[in-house]
Amino acid sequence: MTLTNRSKVVSNKKFSFWEMIYLPAIFKGMAITISHLFRKKTTVCYPEVNRPFSEVYRGLHVLKLDDQGRERCTACGLCAVACPAEAITMVAAERKPGEEKLFREEKYAKVYEINMLRCIFCGYCEDACPKEAIFLTNRTVPSDYERDGFIYGKDKLVETLDKRVDVSKRQTASVLEFKKDKHHKHNQ
């Protein structure tokens, strides 16, 4: 019984004379290696050449503001629950009167931290978010000398008004439609 058609039957047959002196096999191998000399190289010379990122690359997170510049996040904690690496922590707070311009909902995240050393960039937080607040973007997490530097708080995660992060490529109509699926409890 064969599971695949690629399996090879191993045999212990005696070598013929030409196989025994190894030289033909050696020359064959050398011909193979030398043919690689003229092949196209697969190396991407990084600082000069950048490898193109996918439009929906899952990189550094962003906490979106709505069109009036208010934070969308309501600190429901679904992203933290969904996170398989347990990288997200948050502290919720109640919106005080007079802060309506800053926060869209009555509850907001006072502290919102993602540990980038724990994060595996799976994008489950993005899927879980009912408020369209967190997205992964095609930016990468820069390197750092300290571990503390990899815990990203709201100062680094929330987008600023003058530098909005474009997530229209990943927030397509079909994605929005998918999120309305009743299978996801939070959409009920």
Place this chain on the structure above:
Amino acid sequence: MEKIIFYSLSTLAVFSALMVVLSKKPIHSLLYLLLCFFTIAGHYVLLNAQFLAVVHIIVYAGAIMVLFLFSLMLLNLNIKEELQKTVWMRIIAVISGGLLLVALVGVLKGLDTSAGPMLASTQIGLMKNIGNVLFNEYMLPFEVASILFLTAMVGAVMLGKDEEKVVKK
């Protein structure tokens, strides 16, 4: 010039030969022996016997000493495990050393040093001349020596073989 080289080589040769005996570590004495071989090869070169010098290095320094070093490295000889020197051993050592000294003195006394270097020609050490002498005058001893080596080789192979297998066959 030649004299300076001769004397410095000789000093080095005697010094290294002494160090072979006096060194505590076997590996050190072996390396001194190697140095001694090189100085002797230098003497051959001074006598215009380059072939002899090179063969001396190839055979003694390049092959035999490598084997010696090879086995010494695996022995792991420490000073602690050195043989116990009993009184009897010391007495025997003194007697045999004294006998060697007597023999050496006797040889030196019988040596005629007045004639100086007795080289028939300066070309005697060249490869062609050595070959001619070896294969004309000393043909029989040469071949007997090679047979001796062959016997030694066969013996070594026999010793190296697994005894049970030899018996079975």
Place this chain on the structure above:
Amino acid sequence: MLYIIYKLVLITIILLVSLGIAMYATLLERKFAGFLQDRFGPDRAGKWGLLQPVADGVKLFFKEEYMPNTADKFLYILGPSLTMLVALLTSAVIPWGPSIFIAGTEFSLQVADLNVGILYVFAIMSMGVYGIMIGGWASNNKYSLMGAVRASSQMISYELAMGLSIASLIMVMGSVRLNDIVDAQQGWNWNVIYQPVGFLIFFICALAETNRHPFDLPECETELIGGYHTEYSSMKLGFYLFSEYINMFVSSAIISTLYFGGYHFPFIDKLGLSPNVAAIVGLMIFFAKIIGFIMLFMWIRWTLPRFRYDQLMRLGWKILLPLALLNLAITGIVILATQ
């Protein structure tokens, strides 16, 4: 006086050229490896990575000097020095090119025209193992010792076959002077045509004696960490690594001298060049041959996997040695028959 000054200058030039070629052989090796594996190899230091050997050298010099406290101090330092010395010694007898004539005086491009040239090369090559053995033993480390033991047994095993292949070459040539051997190979009379089996044996043994792949069992990273140079760091390690490339350069030079006509090239005498121009062209041709062989060494390294130890011994004693003996016998019979 002029003679001595000329020889000193020549020695200095040959030393610098050997070191320079060995330096750039390291870069060539890495570039070649890269290209054979669909990569570019080092290309950051300077244009096409041309400054990479310099960067490596500087790095090795500034690395921490480390010495195991149980090591034999003197021998530990002697090991790499001896390896380097022996690697450089061989180039003294290689005829690099025809003589150059300046104002009627002949300037030979060979440091020493020994009348036992080949045997000298052979003797020095057999010395090469001492540096490795001493260094490996003095490190007082079991991996180093294993590397040293492997190096010595490998060297002894392959020296025999190498000596016999040289012997059959000497029988054909009738001389052991390297100059005579080169001059006998004018035109197409390359020894490789008369001694193809001898060349093959010599080449395989040269690979083994320089500890190149697939015979690099003394350093064998996967089994012995780094073999004899496990405990070495800084420039002492650099000497070991560097002497391998010098050995490779010298071996290539010896192979081209013995089997590929040295500085001779077919049709060179038909071009009607003046002796000096012909000497320079011959020198260039010789170096082209050497670099070709260095490339071949590298090509083999990046193609063949390492031998297993028993395979190495079997190849040396049961295949190469009888083959070399057979070659010797056949060469003798042919010479007798044609006389």
